[in-house]
Amino acid sequence: MTRILPGVEIQVIKEIVPQQLNPSGVVALIGTTEKGEALVPTPVSSYAEFADKFGSSESFTVTKDAKQAFQNGVFQVVVVPISGQNGTKGTLVLKDRKGRDTVLLTAKSSGEEGNKIMVKVEGDADSIRVSVSDGASLEIYEDVTMNSSSQNYLVDIINQRSAMVTAEDQHSSAKFPHNNPAAVEGQLSGGVTGVISKADYEAALDKLEGEPDVDIVAACEVSDPEIHALIEAHCLKMSIDAKNRIGLGSVAKGESIKDICNRTTVMASDRFVIVAPYGCLGAVAGLMSRLNYYESPTFKPVSGLAKLEKKYTPSEQMEMLKAGVLPLEAQKGRGIVVVKGISTSKEQISVTRIADHAVRGVKSVSDLFIGTLNSPTGRAALKGKIIEFFMRMESEGAIVPSTDGKEPPFLVDVYSSELDFAQGIVRVNIAVRPVRAMDYIYATIKVEA
CATH class of the missing domain: 2.60.40 (Immunoglobulin-like)
Incomplete structure (x- = not known):
């Protein structure tokens, strides 16, 4: 409206500020517990709180992994107890x-x-x-x-x-x-423990779909490939809606190298990690939670483990790495360390987590612009906010330019064709270069006689 009387008209425009991303490193543990209601996801932030709500008896599968996770600095654990079919309560x-x-x-x-x-x-x-x-x-x-x-x-x-x-x-x-x-x-009397089946894990994973903060999922003390496949499928499904997750699974106690390596022939995925030897799952989950999303677990020490269930030779470690298995090793002066942080697809875990962080960030920014992109100004504003987000990732060292400096750390393009515009569609094209863990050092020594 045009003013008639002299004066000042003030218009306040609220700048669009993206919401803070969900915390990285929340671990979901599925298994049996001493107490607690079955199939009710419950977050806990310390082992003392876990023991109070779920008990401390290590005869139940979640207890040991939860303790290891907290010993390794896990941010938060979401516990999903399962009780098995045909089980009864006292x-x-x-x-x-x-x-x-x-x-x-x-x-x-x-x-x-x-x-x-x-x-x-x-x-x-x-x-x-x-x-x-x-x-x-x-x-x-x-x-x-x-x-x-x-x-x-x-x-x-x-x-x-x-x-x-x-x-x-x-x-x-x-x-x-x-x-x-x-x-x-x-x-009380009459309580009977039910038989844990595949259906119980499916029900627990269904409950986890309503927990947006979770980004690491593990079935405690489970080496069954069918259960691992369920977790991997769950992680893939959640990534469709930018709720990116990585699943963890353990090898069986005393499992041979051949059988361990055969596991990845049927499931090669960026979304699943197989940990060897048996008994280290909670420690690796806690380590991943503690690290920044752009840091690799490679050669990082874990806490809470007095010894490994099995010591692998260098040739056995090499076989597992070629197959896409994450092994742990006791090294003098370092303790027990992750030999190389890879998933079953042989991709570095940190690369997948960087890509996941980028996806979550772009979705968080884009959600705020829905309904405001019908003009070039609105689309330019969206592009500017996405660039701002990636610049923060670059400053953290999560994304980097090529070593020759010819390729930038990221590319962003926001556009809408005539057909897209008629259908209310705006497209965002993005390319990022995640930093990779430098796993090998080659030294050249010049000897002058």
Whole structure:
């Protein structure tokens, strides 16, 4: 509108600032746990928090890998417990003073572990005290009742606060307070561990699709190639929507070099890494999480391992590297190190992570420009923001020019043809040159006599 009266008109334009990218290095671990609800992805930021929520018994597959990951500086672990098919949870029925069922307590964790939970009920007819313990933790609920209209209603209190059990009202025919549980000291029973199958891992991976921060996925203590193929397929699927991920898998205990190398003949992928020997998966996952996305794991030491399950000879290491397997080796003065950080396609892990970071960054920038690209000015602004993002990557050392200086670290072109414009399409062409780990040093020594 043209102003009639003299004055100043001010227009405020908010600059488009791309959102911060999701943190790099969040590891998802799938496997069995001592406690915790099955198929519920749960983030933890320390081993102490993991032990509190999922237990510390190393007879369960996730525990050892989670400990190794935190010992190696993992940013965050997302735990997805699996319990297996035909598994059941331990239960205990509390009865009122007339012997009628009034409350059903059910363990939150599946299997025999739930059978360890002890329950003690004390008190008089009007108010009771309930104690729940699994040997490591103790929960006490004072002055609870079976009066459903009370703020101390036992069923609601336990369901809201307990980390070990859930409660279900059995609707005793007695009226309050006669439906309060009678004094008793009992133990949950009937919990049976189910048989872990391929379907359980498929269900866990489905749940992980809703966790956008995850960029490393591992099935703990699993050497089955079919499960590895599931993880690789999941990572490929997620990369379609710029939720790029890399899967990790372990070899079997005592597996021969021939069998290890045969694994990559059926699955050569930038999205999957096979770790050898057995027992190092969590340490490698933690190392990858700790490193910047543009840093290679090659020759980096891992922590938390006293020794390797198997020591490979140089010729065996060479065979595995040629096949696309990531081996670890104990070196004097260095500790246990990753010999070379490669995926099953023999591509360097750092190169894949740099490309993934570029994809995420371009998507994050482009999302903010949707609906504003119908003019050359809008498209130029998009190009400028993408160039700005790649300049940051260049300053970090993630992308580099060619050694002769003739090729730049990145190229960006934003355009829309007449047909594209009619269909509401803008195209972005990008080329990047990820920095590669310099794995070999050739020395020439001149001797003057």
